[in-house]
Amino acid sequence: MLKQMRYGRTLADYAGLTAVLLGMILFFGLQTEHFLSMATFRTIANQIPDAVIIAVGMTYVLIIAGIDLSVGSVLALGAAVLGVCLVKWGWPLAMAIPMCLAVGLLCGALNGFMTIRWQLPSFIVTLGMMEAARGGAYLVTNSKTQYIGSSIERVAEANVAGLSLPFLLAMLVVVLAQTLLSGTVFGRHMFAVGANEESARLSGIRVRSVKFAVFAISGFLAALASIIHCSRLTAADPNSGAGYELQAIAAVVIGGTSLMGGRGSVINTFFGVVIIAVLENGLVQIGAQEPIKRLVTGAVIVIAVIVDYYRHRLETTRN
Amino acid sequence: MKTRIILAPMLLAALALVFAGCGGAPTSAPNAPAAPQPGKPKIALIMKSLANEFFLTMENGARKHQEAHPGDYDLITEGIKDELDVNRQVQLVEQMIGQSVTAIVIAPADSKALVPVCKRAMDAGITVVNIDNKFDDAVLADKQVRIPFVGPDNRKGARACAEYLCKQLQPGDPVAIIEGVPSAYNGIQRKLGFEDALQATGMKIVASQVGDWEISKANQVVSAMITEHPELKAILCANDSMALGAVAALRAAGKAGAIKVIGYDGISAVREMIAKGDILATIEQHADQLAVFGIEYALEMIKTKQPPADRETPVDLITAENAK
Numbered sequence: 110m111l112k113q114m115r116y117g118r119t120l121a122d123y124a125g126l127t128a129v130l131l132g133m134i135l136f137f138g139l140q141t142e143h144f145l146s147m148a149t150f151r152t153i154a155n156q157i158p159d160a161v162i163i164a165v166g167m168t169y170v171l172i173i174a175g176i177d178l179s180v181g182s183v184l185a186l187g188a189a190v191l192g193v194c195l196v197k198w199g200w201p202l203a204m205a206i207p208m209c210l211a212v213g214l215l216c217g218a219l220n221g222f223m224t225i226r227w228q229l230p231s232f233i234v235t236l237g238m239m240e241a242a243r244g245g246a247y248l249v250t251n252s253k254t255q256y257i258g259s260s261i262e263r264v265a266e267a268n269v270a271g272l273s274l275p276f277l278l279a280m281l282v283v284v285l286a287q288t289l290l291s292g293t294v295f296g297r298h299m300f301a302v303g304a305n306e307e308s309a310r311l312s313g314i315r316v317r318s319v320k321f322a323v324f325a326i327s328g329f330l331a332a333l334a335s336i337i338h339c340s341r342l343t344a345a346d347p348n349s350g351a352g353y354e355l356q357a358i359a360a361v362v363i364g365g366t367s368l369m370g371g372r373g374s375v376i377n378t379f380f381g382v383v384i385i386a387v388l389e390n391g392l393v394q395i396g397a398q399e400p401i402k403r404l405v406t407g408a409v410i411v412i413a414v415i416v417d418y419y420r421h422r423l424e425t426t427r428n
Numbered sequence: 429m430k431t432r433i434i435l436a437p438m439l440l441a442a443l444a445l446v447f448a449g450c451g452g453a454p455t456s457a458p459n460a461p462a463a464p465q466p467g468k469p470k471i472a473l474i475m476k477s478l479a480n481e482f483f484l485t486m487e488n489g490a491r492k493h494q495e496a497h498p499g500d501y502d503l504i505t506e507g508i509k510d511e512l513d514v515n516r517q518v519q520l521v522e523q524m525i526g527q528s529v530t531a532i533v534i535a536p537a538d539s540k541a542l543v544p545v546c547k548r549a550m551d552a553g554i555t556v557v558n559i560d561n562k563f564d565d566a567v568l569a570d571k572q573v574r575i576p577f578v579g580p581d582n583r584k585g586a587r588a589c590a591e592y593l594c595k596q597l598q599p600g601d602p603v604a605i606i607e608g609v610p611s612a613y614n615g616i617q618r619k620l621g622f623e624d625a626l627q628a629t630g631m632k633i634v635a636s637q638v639g640d641w642e643i644s645k646a647n648q649v650v651s652a653m654i655t656e657h658p659e660l661k662a663i664l665c666a667n668d669s670m671a672l673g674a675v676a677a678l679r680a681a682g683k684a685g686a687i688k689v690i691g692y693d694g695i696s697a698v699r700e701m702i703a704k705g706d707i708l709a710t711i712e713q714h715a716d717q718l719a720v721f722g723i724e725y726a727l728e729m730i731k732t733k734q735p736p737a738d739r740e741t742p743v744d745l746i747t748a749e750n751a752k
Contacts, residue, residue: 142656143658144655148681151681152651152652152681155651156647251484252478253481253696253697254643262679342672343672344672344697346642346644348480348669390652393635393637393649393652393653393656394655398637399637
């Protein structure tokens with residue numbers, strides 16, 4: 110019975126988000142000449158993989174009632190390391206990619222370690238990492254954009270049945286992450302830690318291990334996103350990824366994950382990322398100017414959260 | 429518990445190794461001035477973000493110049509975290525007043541907000557020279573100060589670059605502009621320069637969007653733009669990072685080569701792409717010389733006590749012929 114209700118609620122979530130999405134697509138379709146075309150959807154599919162992968166990590170972090178402000182900088186650092194390995198040192202891709210992923214994992218692990226070792230709020234720890242990793246990115250690249258060229262382009266151009274490798278990879282991450290979240294002990298422990306850390310500890314959950322793992326995963330995924338980011342731009346810019354953390358948080362929250370922890374879904378996050386991407390593309394296509402774009406984007410984020418508040422209240426009163 | 433205690437230094441050591449391994453010794457360590465000799469002018473170079481390749485090049489150029497003329501002056505270089513950190517730059521000028529330097533050469537992060545503090549410096553007897561981003565004339569007039577500007581004419585540079593592009597287009601061709609941060613003076617000037625050339629040759633500007641000076645934002649904006657305006661013939665970017673983002677967007681849409689791209693700044697990555705033919709042209713502002721021009725002018729002013737006047741520095745068009 111409970112299980113049925115939960116499925117019902119998830120379906121309602123999807124329906125709500127899909128309705129928002131379709132509404133936006135319809136609006137932009139009517140307002141512009143070319144929004145309703147394959148080109149638009151190919152563009153969006155091409156743009157979102159890195160944002161999706163970062164947002165998946167952020168979903169986990171928010172579920173355990175943490176926050177990770179460092180993902181944008183870790184992405185830049187990962188890109189910088191990848192760029193320098195490939196361009197300056199002439200490493201093959203097969204060596205540069207593991208190096209890049211290792212750096213991301215290390216940053217994430219460090220975030221997790223500092224959070225649990227000294228019981229620090231993740232906000233402060235990851236704020237520190239946000240600065241440090243950005244500094245690292247400048248240091249590694251000597252503040253210069255590294256033009257990588259064709260070696261990395263292969264990653265973006267590889268495709269299966271018309272779907273690009275980055276897009277398929279992002280989908281794989283979403284499916285794996287959702288399975289881990291809803292189908293494993295680790296997933297249940299994440300929800301428990303986020304809902305109430307103290308009672309999770311008392312019921313024998315290894316809270317510290319869960320937290321450490323979640324931050325390490327977030328760092329790792331930021332580095333994975335950086336590879337896709339570089340393959341799309343064929344360059345590593347140490348300034349890139351600024352503000353990605355906030356965009357990821359926005360996408361996750363639009364997807365209905367609570368900033369208070371204990372609640373969230375990776376699939377909904379995916380919808381959140383798509384909604385933001387559709388919004389961004391649509392606003393460019395109708396030729397909106399920068400101030401209007403920002404006003405509208407801000408409003409959509411806040412409205413989505415308000416809608417979520419009412420949905421959540423409806424649910425709690427029903428229970 | 430014990431494992432946790434040794435884990436901390438291990439992780440730190442590992443991170444240090446990664447940074448060390450990823451090479452490139454930091455060239456921008458804060459530059460402590462050598463012990464000042466009496467009578468030798470002490471010049472402070474205050475820049476915007478040293479994270480930006482442009483200012484790093486500027487700083488290195490100034491350092492080299494000082495090393496070549498060690499008897500002429502001592503150099504202090506300072507930068508801020510990012511280009512929007514105006515407060516920090518005001519503090520830096522105040523610190524320099526406190527250290528009673530002889531002259532301040534400044535690339536202001538904001539063309540208005542830095543005027544009052546520079547006036548205070550001048551009142552304290554310090555020579556001030558403005559480089560890179562020109563102080564707002566109205567504010568200067570209001571504060572009744574004259575600060576000489578030594579730097580490139582961004583509007584002229586942008587117009588030259590766009591004129592080169594227009595020679596390869598037909599009148600009436602649809603084009604788009606990718607702008608810098610909307611509040612930046614040099615960004616506004618570059619947009620105006622692009623428009624001067626486009627209007628003179630009768631091109632049609634069908635879209636103009638902000639790319640925030642940055643590769644990924646420009647990439648996203650250009651991707652959406654070429655979907656809506658598949659007829660576009662050219663994209664004019666207000667800096668080179670955004671031009672890189674534009675080229676990546678064109679390639680992803682299978683339009684590489686069909687739409688021409690120009691940039692501004694002459695960074696090394698773009699020079700490579702110009703040589704390959706992916707980008708048509710950019711503008712070299714001689715960043716390495718920019719601060720040097722300012723320093724030389726400050727030294728001249730200290731020596732001759734002449735009234736300040738603006739001085740324009742060269743901008744050069746980079747195309748496939750001279751890219752490498």
